[in-house]
Amino acid sequence: MKVTVPITVAGLKVACSQCNLVELCLPYGMSENEIDRLDELVGARRKIKRQQHLYRAGEPFEAIYAIRAGSFKTDVLLEDGREQVTGFQMTGEMLGLDGISTELHSCNATALEDSEVCVIAYNKLEELSRVVEGLQLQFHKVMSREIVRDHGVMTLLGSMRAEERLAAFLLNMSQRFTARGFSAAEFHLRMTREEIGSYLGLKLETVSRAFSKFQDEGLIAVQQKHIRILDIVGLKKLIQHPSTRG
Amino acid sequence: MKVTVPITVAGLKVACSQCNLVELCLPYGMSENEIDRLDELVGARRKIKRQQHLYRAGEPFEAIYAIRAGSFKTDVLLEDGREQVTGFQMTGEMLGLDGISTELHSCNATALEDSEVCVIAYNKLEELSRVVEGLQLQFHKVMSREIVRDHGVMTLLGSMRAEERLAAFLLNMSQRFTARGFSAAEFHLRMTREEIGSYLGLKLETVSRAFSKFQDEGLIAVQQKHIRILDIVGLKKLIQHPSTRG
DNA sequence: TTTTGTGGTTGACGTGGATCAACGGTGTAT
DNA sequence: ATACACCGTTGATCCACGTCAACCACAAAA
Incomplete structure (x- = not known):
């Protein structure tokens, strides 16, 4: 029922250009040359075990994350203890965009299964997107898509x-x-x-x-x-x- | 009860640097030099009468808008005719960010009173934000803030x-x-x-x-x-x- | 294997907010 | 000044979903 998704051996760096998630992830729509330049951007990878946090609300924001394998939920905790899940994220989707505004993460991101993310240092992303036009465009589209998605959820919840x-x-x-x-x-x-x-x-x-x-x-x-x-x-x-x- | 907000004479161009909305709007946090460069970005201004649309869902996306005076609502229309209001926007706030993802506006923006917006051509914004770092950062923050705001609304609607x-x-x-x-x-x-x-x-x-x-x-x-x-x-x-x- | 815990299902019941309906106030056009 | 929309308020009733509670399934631990 599933198409096999090759799982990386731990520690082995997989360049964006060789990643089978390209057309779901940040590089979507970028030229080959541009994608090659991404490899300097996506440095570390990080494994997160099920139920563990990738980041928590209030922590300083330094990077955004692309999901390489697994899945996550994001939620915010209300003062009175209630939790509101704001999204579920799958491979190729980005996490952490909400942290840019205040330079603090505004929600918690928790792995729903053992997962792996590509860490994208935000300052490097800004730097690189100044010279790689395709990256700039794609990044803006990713953020915009998140806004549109949220409006969809608001519609669902509201009506x-x-x-x-x-x-x-x-x-x-x-x-x-x-x-x-x-x-x-x-x-x-x-x-x-x-x-x-x-x-x-x-x-x-x-x-x-x-x-x-x-x-x-x-x-x-x-x-x-x-x-x-x-x-x-x-x-x-x-x-x-x-x-x-x- | 209100502080007087000087209203621009029609047709008179007001530079960002002289606009009293600076600290609410896109230029917030930018240096004086950087703000001066914005003036080439914000070309036209557009007046929208009460109940009129600034843009409609499905129209091609070319610009984002900063509200100079007045206020707006944004809404999406469901297939079955129901309308969901996704936000109310006041002076200094940005409209149209949702259009970047598909290059089509994904909602309607309607003036709640006679209003005026600054038109920011998106391709010029991209271009300029490649060279003006403060602009790049602020623009990203504006988008991120919109995401955080939407999560707040989701929380409100959900819980x-x-x-x-x-x-x-x-x-x-x-x-x-x-x-x-x-x-x-x-x-x-x-x-x-x-x-x-x-x-x-x-x-x-x-x-x-x-x-x-x-x-x-x-x-x-x-x-x-x-x-x-x-x-x-x-x-x-x-x-x-x-x-x-x- | 049994135990324990967590997550899921189902039933009975209560209630917050939707629905339906009538009416009152305010601004705009005539 | 009058008429006419449109908007807002309020009441009566209904029902979708929340609440409370019991029970079941499965997985991990003992």
């Missing part, structure tokens, strides 16, 4: 009901797995129901019930974190429904 | 109840008016209850009821769009409350 939110979530996951060469119809969620609930502004029980309902309706097959999408059209119909809310 | 949302909204407005030299305690909202509701993921009736409740409790005085905050501490307490949701 969709529980089942629509979950349908949108599943379709989004499916689409991102597809882009990574995995099956669009069958995948493994790395996050808990509670994390999904936090992200979608729902309680875990509501998430669980929606999963069950989708299963009863023949839209998906659920077995714990393993999801099989049986009726993608049916799911899509759910989110342009005429029902109301918010 | 707060109606009254907390409105309290957070009022405190945020108050703080932004303050930063612009207006009163923290008394201001005029330019948007309707419905627009506030859309932004906060609530129906206009709920917004209206929350306003009334706050008034009954002596937290604020409401007269249509005119708001007077009577108990800012009380409002703040509301949002770190122990009540539950989401």
Whole structure:
């Protein structure tokens, strides 16, 4: 079901130009020459074990990260102890952009499985993007894409009901797995129901019930974190429904 | 109650260096020399009448905009006709950053009152930010700040109840008016209850009821769009409350 | 193998906010 | 001055989702 993604031997440096994530990651759209120059930028790689933090809110911001393998969640902690998951990130996606504004990380990034990131020193990124135009453009696009994505989540949280939110979530996951060469119809969620609930502004029980309902309706097959999408059209119909809310 | 903000005579070009919004806008944190160079960047100014669009979703992206006077809302239209307001912008704030990613605007920007923006051609911005380091840094910070802001809204939508949302909204407005030299305690909202509701993921009736409740409790005085905050501490307490949701 | 813990499911019940509806106030056009 | 939108308020009712609670499945530890 999955396309094999070659995993790097620990410590062996893999240049961007040889990385199979190029067209998902920062280098997307850059010329070969430009990508070669990136290799001076992406120095260290860092392994993060499941449940460990890549960074925490309040820590000084020095680098952004590209996910080389694995997946993460980002969350913010409210004063009263509640946690709000602001995103789930997969291979090729960038982490840490929110830290640029204050030079402090504004959220926590936690690995959902054993993962590896490429560390991109921010001052070097600024320096290099002054001379490599493609890098400058791509970096701006990455940031802008994050803004657009966030607006999508705001729309979901502001105007969709529980089942629509979950349908949108599943379709989004499916689409991102597809882009990574995995099956669009069958995948493994790395996050808990509670994390999904936090992200979608729902309680875990509501998430669980929606999963069950989708299963009863023949839209998906659920077995714990393993999801099989049986009726993608049916799911899509759910989110342009005429029902109301918010 | 307000500090007078000199309004430019139509057509008279005002350089960034002479603009009283410097410390709220893109030039914030840049050196005098650097700011002088911005003047070649900010060419045209554009006036937008109340209810008119600065741009619409789907239009080609060519420029970002700094609000010189007035205020705007941004919204996205869902397939089924529902509208989600993604933000309200005031003087000195930037519009259009979401368009960079796809080179198409991804939302609509509508003036909430007669307004004026500085047009910043995006290709010129890229060019100039390659040579003016302060500009590069500030631009990145502006984008990053937008991401952080969006995460804040996601948190609000995902985990707060109606009254907390409105309290957070009022405190945020108050703080932004303050930063612009207006009163923290008394201001005029330019948007309707419905627009506030859309932004906060609530129906206009709920917004209206929350306003009334706050008034009954002596937290604020409401007269249509005119708001007077009577108990800012009380409002703040509301949002770190122990009540539950989401 | 049994134990323990964490995560997931399901049911019963309560409630915050949506919905439906009527009415009042304010600004704009005539 | 009057009419007409549009906007805002308020009440009555309903329902989606939160809450509380019991139970189950699976994985890691003993």
